[in-house]
Amino acid sequence: MDFFVNNYIDLFEKLFNVDFLYHPLLFYLIFLLWYFIEFFIILTIMMFASAIFIIMEKKILTFYISRKTSNLICLTDCLQIIAHGIKLFFKEDKFPQNADKTLFFIAPIIVFAPVLFVWMLLPFGAGFLPVKSDVGILFFIAVVLMPSLGIFLSGYACCDKYLTISALKSCLHIICNIIPILLSALSIVILSDSMSFQDIVNLQYEHGLLSWYCFPAFIGFIVVFICICLMYKLPFNFSQVEKTIISNYNAQYSGIKSAMFYLAQYSSVFIICAFCSTIFLGGYLPPFHFSFTNFFDDNSILYGMFMLTEQFFWLFVKTIILLIFVISIKTYLPAMRIDTDISFCCKYLLPLSLINLLIVCLIKLGGLYG
Amino acid sequence: MNKSILNINTGSQNSSISGLLKLIAETDGDIIKSIEPVIGFLHRGLEKSAETKTFLQYLPLAEKIDCTSGFLCQEAFCSAVEMLCEIDVPKRAKYIRVLLMELNRIASHLLWFGSYLLDLGSFSPSFFLLNERKLILKIFENLTDEKILYNFHKFGGVKQDLNKKSLCDIEDFLKILSSKLEKYKNILNNPIFLAKTKNIGILSKNTALNYSITGANLRASDVPLDFRKTQPYLIYNQVDFDIPTQKQGDCYSRFLQRLAEIKESQKIILQCIEYLKLTKGEINNPNINIDTVIPKKDKTVISYIESSRGLTSCMIISDGSSKPYRIKWRTGSFYSVQLLPVLLKHRYLTDITAVLGSLDIFLPEVDR
Numbered sequence: 004m005d006f007f008v009n010n011y012i013d014l015f016e017k018l019f020n021v022d023f024l025y026h027p028l029l030f031y032l033i034f035l036l037w038y039f040i041e042f043f044i045i046l047t048i049m050m051f052a053s054a055i056f057i058i059m060e061k062k063i064l065t066f067y068i069s070r071k072t073s074n075l076i077c078l079t080d081c082l083q084i085i086a087h088g089i090k091l092f093f094k095e096d097k098f099p100q101n102a103d104k105t106l107f108f109i110a111p112i113i114v115f116a117p118v119l120f121v122w123m124l125l126p127f128g129a130g131f132l133p134v135k136s137d138v139g140i141l142f143f144i145a146v147v148l149m150p151s152l153g154i155f156l157s158g159y160a161c162c163d164k165y166l167t168i169s170a171l172k173s174c175l176h177i178i179c180n181i182i183p184i185l186l187s188a189l190s191i192v193i194l195s196d197s198m199s200f201q202d203i204v205n206l207q208y209e210h211g212l213l214s215w216y217c218f219p220a221f222i223g224f225i226v227v228f229i230c231i232c233l234m235y236k237l238p239f240n241f242s243q244v245e246k247t248i249i250s251n252y253n254a255q256y257s258g259i260k261s262a263m264f265y266l267a268q269y270s271s272v273f274i275i276c277a278f279c280s281t282i283f284l285g286g287y288l289p290p291f292h293f294s295f296t297n298f299f300d301d302n303s304i305l306y307g308m309f310m311l312t313e314q315f316f317w318l319f320v321k322t323i324i325l326l327i328f329v330i331s332i333k334t335y336l337p338a339m340r341i342d343t344d345i346s347f348c349c350k351y352l353l354p355l356s357l358i359n360l361l362i363v364c365l366i367k368l369g370g371l372y373g
Numbered sequence: 374m375n376k377s378i379l380n381i382n383t384g385s386q387n388s389s390i391s392g393l394l395k396l397i398a399e400t401d402g403d404i405i406k407s408i409e410p411v412i413g414f415l416h417r418g419l420e421k422s423a424e425t426k427t428f429l430q431y432l433p434l435a436e437k438i439d440c441t442s443g444f445l446c447q448e449a450f451c452s453a454v455e456m457l458c459e460i461d462v463p464k465r466a467k468y469i470r471v472l473l474m475e476l477n478r479i480a481s482h483l484l485w486f487g488s489y490l491l492d493l494g495s496f497s498p499s500f501f502l503l504n505e506r507k508l509i510l511k512i513f514e515n516l517t518d519e520k521i522l523y524n525f526h527k528f529g530g531v532k533q534d535l536n537k538k539s540l541c542d543i544e545d546f547l548k549i550l551s552s553k554l555e556k557y558k559n560i561l562n563n564p565i566f567l568a569k570t571k572n573i574g575i576l577s578k579n580t581a582l583n584y585s586i587t588g589a590n591l592r593a594s595d596v597p598l599d600f601r602k603t604q605p606y607l608i609y610n611q612v613d614f615d616i617p618t619q620k621q622g623d624c625y626s627r628f629l630q631r632l633a634e635i636k637e638s639q640k641i642i643l644q645c646i647e648y649l650k651l652t653k654g655e656i657n658n659p660n661i662n663i664d665t666v667i668p669k670k671d672k673t674v675i676s677y678i679e680s681s682r683g684l685t686s687c688m689i690i691s692d693g694s695s696k697p698y699r700i701k702w703r704t705g706s707f708y709s710v711q712l713l714p715v716l717l718k719h720r721y722l723t724d725i726t727a728v729l730g731s732l733d734i735f736l737p738e739v740d741r
Contacts, residue, residue, distance in 0.1 A: 064496075064497065068497040068500040068501065069504070164379060164380075164381050165383070168722075333496075334497045335497065335560065335563075336563060336565050337490070337494045337495030337565050337566050338493070338494025339494075339565055339569075340568070340723045340724075341723055342403070342721060342723070343565075343568055343569075
C-alpha cells in the first residue's frame with residue numbers, strides 16, 4: 004500500500020504544484036482522503052462478494068435439487084439481487100408493539116458494523132491492508148464474535164420470550180463454534196511466530212503450494228472448515244431452522260434492517276472463508292511461483308495495479324472453492340439439533356483442535372518451520 | 374408459582390401446520406414439563422353444513438376434509454351414501470377408485486416426507502420428493518382437469534374411464550418412483566438425520582391402542598391393523614398386499630413405515646392396472662340418476678376407509694329426505710394430536726418439530 008500512497012502523493016504534487024512536506028496539514032488531509040478511498044474500495048468488495056455468494060448459492064442449490072430458479076431478469080438472474088435490494092429498501096419499517104426502540108434500532112447495526120470492519124483486517128494483496136495490526140488474528144476473532152451481541156439484543160429488544168430464547172441459543176451456538184476456530188488459529192500463530200496476517204502470508208511464500216500451513220496443521224484446517232459449515236447453517240440462517248426455536252431473532256425485523264441481517268450473514272460467511280484461506284492456504288499468494296507482473300516495469304503504476312488484481316484473484320479463487328464445499332455440504336445434510344451441535348463442538352472439535360495444537364508444537368520443536 | 378417454569382407458545386413454526394395449531398409448552402430450561410395442543414383454528418363447519426345440502430351438493434365438499442387425499446375422503450362419503458341408498462358399484466369402477474386412492478396415498482405420503490424433511494432442516498431432499506409428487510398430480514390433472522380437488526367420484530361409479538395412455542403414464546411413474554425411493558433412503562441414512570429421529574417420540578403399543586391411533590402411526594408401533602385387510606371394502610380382498618410393521622415406534626420407524634406403505638401401494642396399483650388393461654365394462658351404475666339420490670327410509674350408516682392418515686369414517690344419519698339429517702366424520706389426525714402431550718413430556722424443546730412432523734398431523738383434517 005505504501006507504493007500506492009507514494010504514487011498518489013506524487014500525483015497530487017504534480018497536479019497542484021506544491022511540495023507536501025512543507026504543508027503538513029494538507030499532507031494529513033490527503034492521507035485522510037486516502038483512507039476514505041480505501042474504505043469505499045473495501046465496501047465495494049464486500050457488496051460484490053456478498054452478491055457473488057448469493058448468486059453462487061442459488062445456482063449451486065438449483066443444480067443439486069434439479070429445479071429452476073428465477074432466470075428471467077437480465078443476465079440469467081444476476082440483477083435479481085439488485086432488485087431484491089431495492090425492494091427491501093422501500094419496504095415498510097415496523098416496530099413491534101412492546102419493543103425497546105433504542106435496542107431494536109441498534110441491534111442490526113451492531114450485527115452489521117463488525118462484519119464490515121472485519122473486512123478491513125484481512126490483507127487482500129501485499130500492502131492492501133487498511134487496518135495494520137500486529138495482533139491481526141486476535142483482533143479478527145474478537146471482532147467476528149461481536150455480532151453475537153447484536154443477535155442477542157435483536158431478540159431481547161422485542162420483549163418476546165420466544166425471540167429471547169432463540170437469540171440466546173444463537174449466541175451460544177456462535178461462541179461454541181468460535182472456540183475451536185480460535186484454538187486452530189493459535190496453532191498458526193505458533194508456526195509463524197507472528198499474529199499479523201501480513202507475516203503469516205509472507206511466510207507461506209517460499210515453496211509455493213508446499214509451504215502452506217494447511218499441511219502441518221491439517222487437523223486444524225479440517226476443524227475450522229467444519230466450524231464454518233456449522234456456523235453457516237445455524238446462527239445467521241433463518242430460513243433453514245426457523246421451525247425449531249433457534250434463530251427466530253430476526254423474525255420481527257423488516258425492510259432495510261432485515262436486509263442488514265441478511266447481508267451480514269452472507270458477508271460474514273465469505274470473510275470467515277477468506278480468513279481460513281489466508282491462514283491455511285497462503286492467502287493472496289499464488290500456488291506456484293508465476294506472476295504476470297514479471298512482464299512489467301517495476302516502478303510503473305500499471306505494475307502495482309496488475310499485482311494487486313492478481314493477488315485479489317487468488318484470494319477470491321481460494322475462498323470461492325471453500326464456499327462451494329460449504330454450500331454442497333449444507334445441501335445434503337440436515338441441520339443439527341442445538342444440543343447435539345454444542346456437544347459435538349465441545350466433545351469432538353475442541354479436543355481435535357487441541358491435538359492439532361500439540362502436533363504443531365512438536366513440528367515447531369523439530370525445527371521444520373523457522 | 375415456580376419461577377423457573379416458562380410458558381411459551383411454540384406452535385406456529387412448523388411448516389406442515391402453517392400456524393393453525395397452537396402448542397402451549399411449560400418449559401424448565403430447555404426441557405418440556407407439559408404441553409397442551411390447542412386446535413380449532415381451521416374449523417369450517419363441514420359437518421354442520423351438510424344438513425342444508427343434498428347428498429350431491431355435499432359431494433365436492435367431502436374432499437375438503439383432507440385436501441391432500443381428496444380421492445380417499447370422497448370415497449368415504451360416496452360409499453356411505455351408496456350403503457344408505459343401496460346402490461351397486463360396477464367392478465371396473467371399483468378398480469379405478471382403488472387405483473386412484475392408492476396413487477393419492479402415495480402423493481400424500483410424499484408431501485409428508487417433503488415437509489417433514491424441511492422441518493428437520495434438510496432442504497434439498499425435500500424438493501426431490503416433491504418432484505415425484507408433482508408427477509402424480511400431473512396424472513391426476515390429465516384425468517380430472519384439477520390438481521388438488523378432483524370431484525371425480527359419482528354415486529355408483531366414477532366420472533371417467535381410464536384409457537390405455539393414462540394407465541401407461543401411471544406405470545412409467547411407478548418405475549421412476551421405485552428407482553428413486555432407494556436413492557432417497559440412502560441420502561437420509563446419515564448420522565444427523567438418525568440422531569434427530571431415532572429413539573425420539575417413542576409411541577408404545579399400549580399407548581397407541583389406548584389413544585385409538587390408527588394408520589401408519591399405529592403400524593409403526595408393531596400393531597398390524599389395517600382396515601383394508603380387516604374390513605375389506607371395494608376390491609381390497611381381491612388384491613394381494615402385505616401389512617408392513619415396525620418394532621420401535623419412534624420417529625424413525627414411522628418414517629420407515631410410510632416408505633414401506635408406499636411400496637405396498639405400488640403393488641396394489643400394478644394389480645389394478647393389470648385388471649383394467651385386460652377387461653372392459655361399465656364404469657357407472659346405469660339405473661341410478663345421481664341428481665335424485667334419496668334414501669328409502671330412516672337409516673344410519675358408517676363407512677370405513679383406511680386413509681393416508683389413519684382410519685377415516687363417515688357416519689350418515691338419514692331421515693328419509695333428500696338431505697342428510699346429520700353427518701359425522703372421524704379422521705386419523707384428530708387422534709394423533711392428542712398424543713403430543715404424552716410423547717413430548719420431558720423432551721427437549723427442539724424435539725417438538727421431529728415428533729409433531731412424524732405423526733403426520735394435517736390440521737384441515739383435525740378441525741374439519
